[in-house]
Amino acid sequence: MSANYLPKVRDQYESLPYPPCNPKDEKKQLVRTWLESLPMINHYCFSGKQSFRKQFRVLVAGGGTGDATIYLAEQLRDTDAEIVHLDLSQASIAIARERAEIRDLKNITWIQDSLLNLPQLQLGKFDYINCSGVLHHLENPDTGLKMLRAVLKDTGAMGIMVYATHGRIGVYQMQELMRLVNHDESDADIKIGNTKEILSSLPASNWFRRGEDLHHDHKLGDAGIYDLLLHSQDRAYTVGELYDWIQDTHGLNLELTDVGRGRSPYLPHMVLGKKPPKNLDTIKQQASRKQYEMGELLIGNVITHSFYVTRSEACKAPYGDADYVPFFYHEPLTGPLLAQVFSTNKGRPFALNHQHSGVGLMVNPGKYGARILRHVDGKNTFQQIFDTIRAEPEFSHAAPSNQDFFADFFESFDTLNALERLLLRHVSIDPGSSERT
Structure with a gap:
């Protein structure tokens, strides 16, 4: 093993497996990890067109006691997918295996080794790699990232979490x-x-x-x-350093999504609330990267950066394509309920208070925001929703075009999507059970 193997880190997790958990708790509840929700992975990594049913291969690099592994394996239970759980610590793997046995999960392969040895392990290529809370414990995190890329398919994606500096x-x-x-x-x-x-x-x-x-x-x-x-090896990153590393050095795209809050903590207009400063419009004209840097400094409570890494921004499901199905996620929301909220001020900007994330801001619902939301049921495409609205009597002579609807609904969609409460998938993909998990 190279010096980068860090025996002290391995010994720590042998004596103190992490995250600490009781395998028997699997009988009570499923631990859901934010990055590993299949609808999120589909939206941000596979243009909303991934079915996860055709030999989908997953690597959990540094899987610890198994949170991400178990959640992925449970979601992929009825498919021919394979999940490889790789970790340095035999003690941690033993706990993860016990959890899998309690759930009768058969789709996991267990390997005790370092992710730094991935190219030599001959495991093949993966569609998705999870590496959560691992790279920041390496002596050289970039070496770890390169090892992950070496076993990632050209069309694949990664979900990564590293510590946040501020x-x-x-x-x-x-x-x-x-x-x-x-x-x-x-x-x-x-x-x-x-x-x-x-x-x-x-x-x-x-x-x-x-x-x-x-x-x-x-x-x-x-x-x-x-x-x-007390960790022997630990470093953190600012948003700017993440972009320097992932985008500038490796030419990859990253999509930030804080646990429970989406990208809202990185957006100044969402952080600054319902009474923002006068110079907010100038701030909103900045590039996304600069806005995210400002958001992290403004909010001050981002302790980890969770993000998807893809080959390009085109891997994200596109807003503006009528063949996509909008659906609510992470909360038991319904179209009629949100339509009522977005119609409170008769089409004028209103104060949206999102209790689960603590976000409060002014939102412009546009002319048609409430009408569109009313028909969002996880089954209808934008095309079907727009056609339904156009069939209403008031539009019998002059009906808005798809472009009109998309432009009008953009701020509503962008707000809900920033909170990860409104996602997209292509009409060709059966939602299966994952969107109800």
């Missing part, structure tokens, strides 16, 4: 503090004990304590404390 300021101050406190101590139990003592005595002015609500790992037991505050 939201983890308190974490890195605590890590530095604990290095000083623990000094040359090598016993993990003693280091964890020292950390618990310090955590219980932090002054109110401490940056970690002031932002403690952003983090939960240290509340999950010893494995969480070690992973968050």
Whole structure:
């Protein structure tokens, strides 16, 4: 193994498998990981045209105790898909395997090894690779990314999570503090004990304590404390650094999607709320990359960057194509319910308050936003929706064109899509069970 293999990281996860979990909990609930929702993967990575039913191959690189692996395997249970779970830690793999056995999942292959050895493992090429919370623990994250690309199909995509710099300021101050406190101590139990003592005595002015609500790992037991505050190898990225790395260096496209909030934390007009500053219009004219950099700095609470990596922006389902089906996701929303919300101010801008994400902003529903939303049922294409509206008596003489409808509905769609509550798939794709998962 090369130095990049990091034996200390491997040893950590052998003694403290992560994320900590009880396999028996599989009998109670399915853990859903944000990036691994098949409708999301389809929308952002496969132009909404992936059925997942024709030998779809998945690699979970650094799968740990199995959250992403189990969720993907469950969604792909009734297909001929194959999921490969790769991890350094035999202890973590054992927990993941027990979870799979409880669910009677047969579509998983288990491999204990480093993702840095992927080209030598001869596993073939993959349609989708998940690598969540792994690259930032490598001595050279770019080497890890190159190894992943080496086993990715030309038409494939990746879902990646790395730490975010600005939201983890308190974490890195605590890590530095604990290095000083623990000094040359090598016993993990003693280091964890020292950390618990310090955590219980932090002054109110401490940056970690002031932002403690952003983090939960240290509340999950010893494995969480070690992973968050005592890790031997850990780095983070700003949005600008992500673009430098993924787009500028490798020529790839990335689509940010924060867990539970979509890309809304990266959009200044969504972060600044219902009473934005006068210069918001100038900000909105900036390139997306610059807006995302500003959004991260404005909101301050993005602690990880979750994003899809594809070969081009064209891999995202296109808005403006009438052969696509809009559907609601992540919440039990209905067209009539949202139509009622979007018609409250009779077509004029109104204050939208989204409780699940905490986002509040002014939205212009346009002339037809409420009418279009009323017919969104996960079955009708935009063409069918527009034709239904055009059949209404008031349009008997002068009916809007598809272009008129798409232009009018754009802000409504963009807002709901930024929250990941309105996605697209092509009419040729049967939604199956994934959109109801």
